[in-house]
Amino acid sequence: MRLSSYYSPTLREAPADADLVSSKLLIRGGFVRKVAAGIFVYLPLGLRVLKKVEQIVREEMNSIGCIEVLMPIMQPAEMWHASGRWDDYGPDMMKLRDRHERDFALGPTHEEIITTTLKNELNSYRQLPLALFQITTKFRDEIRPRFGLMRAREFLMKDAYSFHADYKCFKKAYDSFYAAYSMIMQRIGLRYIVVEADTGAIGGSESHEFNVIASSGEEKLLFCNCGYAASDEKAEYSYVLPDTEDSELPIEKVMTPNARTIEQVARFLNVDNSKIVKSLLYKGRDSQLIVLIRGDQELNEAKLRAAMGDQTLTLVPPEEVSKHLGVEAGFVGPVGLPDEFQLIGDLSVKNIGNVVVGAMERDMHYINAREGRDFTIKRWEDLKIVRRGDPCPKCGQALQETRGIELGHIFNLGTKYSESMGALFNSEEGGMKPFIMGCYGWGISRTISAVVEQLHDKDGIIWPRSVAPFEILILPLLKHGSDGFAFAEELYYTLLKEGYEVLIDDRDASPGVRFKDADLIGIPLRITIGRSFSQKMVELKLRDGSADLTVDISNGTEMLLETIKELLDAYKPAEIGREEA
Ligand SMILES: [Zn+2]
Incomplete structure (x- = not known):
């Protein structure tokens, strides 16, 4: 892509209402624009990142045999009445009425739709287990949308649902989602922690949250050296009954x-x-x-x-x-x-x-x-908020605390929805039974914010290669029409042919502006063709600062291409500036 004809408007200053570093950088870098509180437009660079996150999540779902579907955003109220959540879900659910005075909700989640859709057709143990997922827009009418994409009202999410005849089969699926979610974190290249979590409005009996470690995170997480980890909403402690005080005084x-x-x-x-x-x-x-x-x-x-x-x-x-x-x-x-x-x-x-x-x-x-x-x-x-220093419920050591951004959440729903909505199947032993269900969410758009929260410096974003909008930025500093510029153009086509995603900054802007934009946008590898080109040298720099070198091209570009490959293959920005838990 040529930056001269691309659309990625960068800003020197972030708007005053951008609260987190990630909100500021994503707006300044030309990735997103805010339309209304908690509602965003994805500009071309932002959409590229979004699609990459989506694809990693999709591939990991496919790898555990979860099958993709697509469900509607607008959902009839009857389904929500059937599950009892029309009233229970609370004001986060955006309700609306059509021209026939029928009530609908903009889906904040999709348990009702999936259960209703499958309940008359998925009816034999022979069809089980089944796991389906979708990647779609959800709407939650947050009282105070904030933190950019992190707590938006309209957002993109992957949600999956699994159906089982018995608990043992469910547990196997739950474990495979757990593994797939860990793999998503690793593939994106994030430092994360998995914690036991509260099931909240989704209900059910057990759940785990996958959190990116970030000091700006909304989630307070407690963890122990023994391996115990829980969100503060869920965290327990080892309770010791105090002795009764002796002196009994009159009220x-x-x-x-x-x-x-x-x-x-x-x-x-x-x-x-x-x-x-x-x-x-x-x-x-x-x-x-x-x-x-x-x-x-x-x-x-x-x-x-x-x-x-x-x-x-x-x-x-x-x-x-x-x-x-x-x-x-x-x-x-x-x-x-x-x-x-x-x-x-x-x-x-x-x-x-x-x-x-x-x-x-x-x-x-x-x-x-x-x-x-x-x-x-x-x-x-036990109703108190557990804090740093309270004794671990497993081993009694003092609990430690960190902050995280929740990206993934997996739930054991048990028979909560299948029972309330009459979703039954013919069991192997004979007789009708409610499905045992699991549900598994992943915040796709929120992942973008989480990556930026964890990976940035004072100059801008440091994208890991996995989700970077482009892998390589070519920066020709020499005049249009010069040998150096021609070399940059040639290199651009060579790298495209090699299969890289390349952006060339062929704009007329000053070197200062273009260097600043390069750091802000955060593409992993920058190739600068500047003054040293007269000595047949080209500069390579990784965005996280882990490599900054020149390559001699007097005998052709073979060595240059090799170095580019090596640098990108080894690029692991998450290991830089490790934020200790
Ligand atoms: Zn412990």
Whole structure:
């Protein structure tokens, strides 16, 4: 491709609303343009990268016998009613109505469509197992789309679904997806970590997340030397029941004027945050509950939703609390609470005595409250956010923490969808059974951002060869019509013939502008034909700085071609500037 007639507009400055390094570089480099919040156009260079990611993912799916299909983006509401997710999915699902007043959703995911499509035709154990995938646009109406392609509303995703007669067969597929996903990470050339993850709105019983390690990542990941690794939504810890404190003091109501937050109460009463118990009001599908957790801990909502089996559970906003409880947020507590509120206790509250709790009265708290005496918790759960330093659930060592960008996620759906949607098959033993299903997602467009987050420097992007828009950039600095320029042109055609993807910067722009653009766009190998051409020398430079050399072409281009091949074959930018986990 000739840059003079290509379309790749570069910018010196990123737009003010570009938040992450990857958003800035992808816009400045002319890869994407934002149309609206979370909605992007892929310009030619960006589309080339996207297609490469897509192809790697497609090949790895094919290699494990997963077969490609294509499902619609617009999906009828009935299918979502059948699975119960029309209401459960929440406001991320973009709903719309057609001219006949029929409800539809823009697919945020495709379990409903695939199950409905297959349920009457895939009906014998003889047809199993089956695994299908698609690469298509999804739409999730994020409340705050941000981080460029990372948290977009419209995005490209690979999703796969597998159907099995029994768990053993499912597990085999799950393991092969696990291996294929690891292979995708390795082929792209990314440093990654696989963690146990929460199943969230997708449901099911077990799942793993494939994360690219990046300090800017949204996912907080906990891991241990023993091999345990989990997302912070899922992470567990090894719980030890503390001894009950001896001195049992009588409960007492005290004034705490305007002290609403844990910090304010702690300061006012001069106690540690760990001696205060937070009471949080949650509202779900058809329940209201109060969750108690120690003041120095944070509640993990994913764990709460999973424990209660209700994905709709949300914290009641402070301004609405008094409507439900007759007291303002900040003074809610478990003592003397009406019966219709279920009390759920985080393990951190177990066996601690003499604690401060809200007194269900404005500006009042109880001190020296005690569970079992002043209030009773019937249900205990591990609901806290596990942090760096908490003991590993497998071996007890202190957990470590890193950040990641989630690219892949694999789920054991069990019979959740097949049961709710009546997708059954004739089993070998006779009788109808629901399928055991797995689902497997990979964020294609998000992968681009993740690569850039991990691989860049102050001057621009450092594409690995696997997904680079082009492999080689030829930069002729000599005048059009000169011998040097003619050589560059000739080399361009030679390299194309050799099968390389080559871009030649034959623009009239100054060398400074063209060098800057070359670094910004980040093509792996730059071949510069400049002043040293008069001594029959050509400069080769790898974008990550691992090689910068000149090759003598006075006896022809054989050595040059050999060096180009060697350099590109060995190019592994992910190993440069390793970000320690
Ligand atoms: Zn461990």
